[in-house]
Amino acid sequence: MTRANSEPLTPERVRLATFSSSRLGRRGLDEAEVRAFCEFVSDGLGRLLNDNNMLQEEVHRLRGRLLEGKGNPGVQPEDAHVQAVYVLSKAQQTADRYVADAQEYSRELAEDAHLRRDEILREAKVRASMILEEAHASASRAASAVPDTRDPLPGSERQELQAEIAYLRTFSDVCRTHLRAYLESLTRSIEEWERAEHSGALTARDSVSRSSQHVLCLNGRPGTIDRVSSTPAIDRRVQASPSASAAALAQTRDAP
Amino acid sequence: MDEQRLRESFARVAAYGDDVPLFFYSHLFLGHPELRGMFPVSMAGQRDRLLNALGRISADVSNHDALVPFLRGLGRDHRKFGTLAEHYPAVGASLLATLAHFNGTAWNEDVARDWTEAYTVIAQVMTEAAGEDEKQNPPWWGATVIGRERRTMDVAVLRVAPDLPLSYVPGQSVAVECEARPRQWRFYSMANAPRRDGTIDFHVRVIDGGAVSSALARSVGVGARLRLGPPVGTLRLDMSSRRGVVLAAGSTGLAPLKAIIEQAAGLGDPPRTHLVFGVRTAADLYDLVALEKMAAQWQWLTVTPAVSDEPEYRGETGTVADVIGRRVPLSDQDAYICGSSAMVAATANRLKSLGMPQSHIYVEDFGWSDS
Numbered sequence: 170m171t172r173a174n175s176e177p178l179t180p181e182r183v184r185l186a187t188f189s190s191s192r193l194g195r196r197g198l199d200e201a202e203v204r205a206f207c208e209f210v211s212d213g214l215g216r217l218l219n220d221n222n223m224l225q226e227e228v229h230r231l232r233g234r235l236l237e238g239k240g241n242p243g244v245q246p247e248d249a250h251v252q253a254v255y256v257l258s259k260a261q262q263t264a265d266r267y268v269a270d271a272q273e274y275s276r277e278l279a280e281d282a283h284l285r286r287d288e289i290l291r292e293a294k295v296r297a298s299m300i301l302e303e304a305h306a307s308a309s310r311a312a313s314a315v316p317d318t319r320d321p322l323p324g325s326e327r328q329e330l331q332a333e334i335a336y337l338r339t340f341s342d343v344c345r346t347h348l349r350a351y352l353e354s355l356t357r358s359i360e361e362w363e364r365a366e367h368s369g370a371l372t373a374r375d376s377v378s379r380s381s382q383h384v385l386c387l388n389g390r391p392g393t394i395d396r397v398s399s400t401p402a403i404d405r406r407v408q409a410s411p412s413a414s415a416a417a418l419a420q421t422r423d424a425p
Numbered sequence: 426m427d428e429q430r431l432r433e434s435f436a437r438v439a440a441y442g443d444d445v446p447l448f449f450y451s452h453l454f455l456g457h458p459e460l461r462g463m464f465p466v467s468m469a470g471q472r473d474r475l476l477n478a479l480g481r482i483s484a485d486v487s488n489h490d491a492l493v494p495f496l497r498g499l500g501r502d503h504r505k506f507g508t509l510a511e512h513y514p515a516v517g518a519s520l521l522a523t524l525a526h527f528n529g530t531a532w533n534e535d536v537a538r539d540w541t542e543a544y545t546v547i548a549q550v551m552t553e554a555a556g557e558d559e560k561q562n563p564p565w566w567g568a569t570v571i572g573r574e575r576r577t578m579d580v581a582v583l584r585v586a587p588d589l590p591l592s593y594v595p596g597q598s599v600a601v602e603c604e605a606r607p608r609q610w611r612f613y614s615m616a617n618a619p620r621r622d623g624t625i626d627f628h629v630r631v632i633d634g635g636a637v638s639s640a641l642a643r644s645v646g647v648g649a650r651l652r653l654g655p656p657v658g659t660l661r662l663d664m665s666s667r668r669g670v671v672l673a674a675g676s677t678g679l680a681p682l683k684a685i686i687e688q689a690a691g692l693g694d695p696p697r698t699h700l701v702f703g704v705r706t707a708a709d710l711y712d713l714v715a716l717e718k719m720a721a722q723w724q725w726l727t728v729t730p731a732v733s734d735e736p737e738y739r740g741e742t743g744t745v746a747d748v749i750g751r752r753v754p755l756s757d758q759d760a761y762i763c764g765s766s767a768m769v770a771a772t773a774n775r776l777k778s779l780g781m782p783q784s785h786i787y788v789e790d791f792g793w794s795d796s
Binding site: 250251253254255257258261262264265268269272273275276277279280283286290 | 447448450451452454455466467468469526578631633634636639706708
């Protein structure tokens, strides 16, 4: 076999390789088999070299495209800036939506609380006037039961005063009894409320407490009875603005 | 500057609606992140305002008599947001970029020059007005809450003491910002005539879902700090009129009218005045005690509460319009109306149908709706 190792290995070289015959008396290879094998190796090598060239071309092409993109200023950064504006806009819209959702949720809660409050106040009004009517009825009975004493001192006046005292005493007794009962059941319902709140789900805890504050807030104008005259006119303010105590009365309806 | 071309280019942009201010603000904040802190978290309302202002500028670009006062007001008003003259170029650059973006292929050097010229004038008018205002007034008035009274479930009365004297005309209002809701300003009317000690009362009605009103009524306590903007508003007592005065208040719309009553009390010869104070239920008559005291003290003043949603109420029932129609003689009177949009519209319409001339009716719309 001729040796020229400095030359590159090509399919041609493999196919055309020549081998000298073996000396006499020594065993040689079948020449046809060696030729066939060289053909086979030559074909394989040719395919590999082709593939290699194609791949190198592809690499070159891609590298060129990459450099081309970088080497064209003006268009690319501006595109990137517009993209950044869009990304920021998207984020802003998401934030806007969260805020709007939260506001809508709080509006619904507040509206719901308002409706419940109105309902509670309506019931409270009915109950308050019932209590006052009952107190007035009892007090009137007590007043008329005052015996006609034969006192030498201003007779009719004294009797009137005694009747008034009896009226007032009974009126206040009845009111006090009712109010105490309601207050106790109100305390129970508040305790229950607190228990429910503690064990309640953590989610939306803020909003729940806010809505309960709405209903339970008793620091409005207290609907106190300023003056109970012997004429049983129900104080206008009690009837017209049953805020704190009246709301308290109504609460007890739902109490256990 | 080709005004027609400018209007046309704006019309092309305006067709994209909310996307336009959205792009503008994102562009501005990307270039100047330090400006983001001057705005609230939610920008939805802000975008509406920007688009409205741009629309107005574009519509009035040839009408300088209308445009200049609008821009001057805008310039003064922006001081309370912390806007400085050096912010204007950044805004201009983002505005131009936004207009270019949405004009697409219709954008060219001529249109760009139109808008550059227009914005230069806008910025100049605004900064000049702000500069003039700076010589007389602070950008905002810091104030401390010195009293808070929860009158009903929904209404609180705040008394605040501004750090610097804040002079105003009864009937006017100021934008209010509290620390709990930074960058969110809401207008409230001064509920008293200017006092010697400078303190101011605000009547705050909680609006369901309203971030600022609920904070002011519930969480802002004594000692809290507020910021107040410059006084604005056109509702004020017509001193030249010799007619009697009808005041129609819907809920906390009472505030500016109460200030007007106090102002009238300081006049040598107060006009005969009839206040109708309309609320839903008697429990909502949050300031009746003070009003009745005033009516008892001043012979020229009559106060009539009107309760609309409580038939068993023992006084006048019905809307403010109903009660005025029933109880108040209307010949030779001026009317001042303040309340919700619906209440203001209904009352003004009733007065007109009862023969009161439009020119005798003064209104202040609080912008909120009855719920």
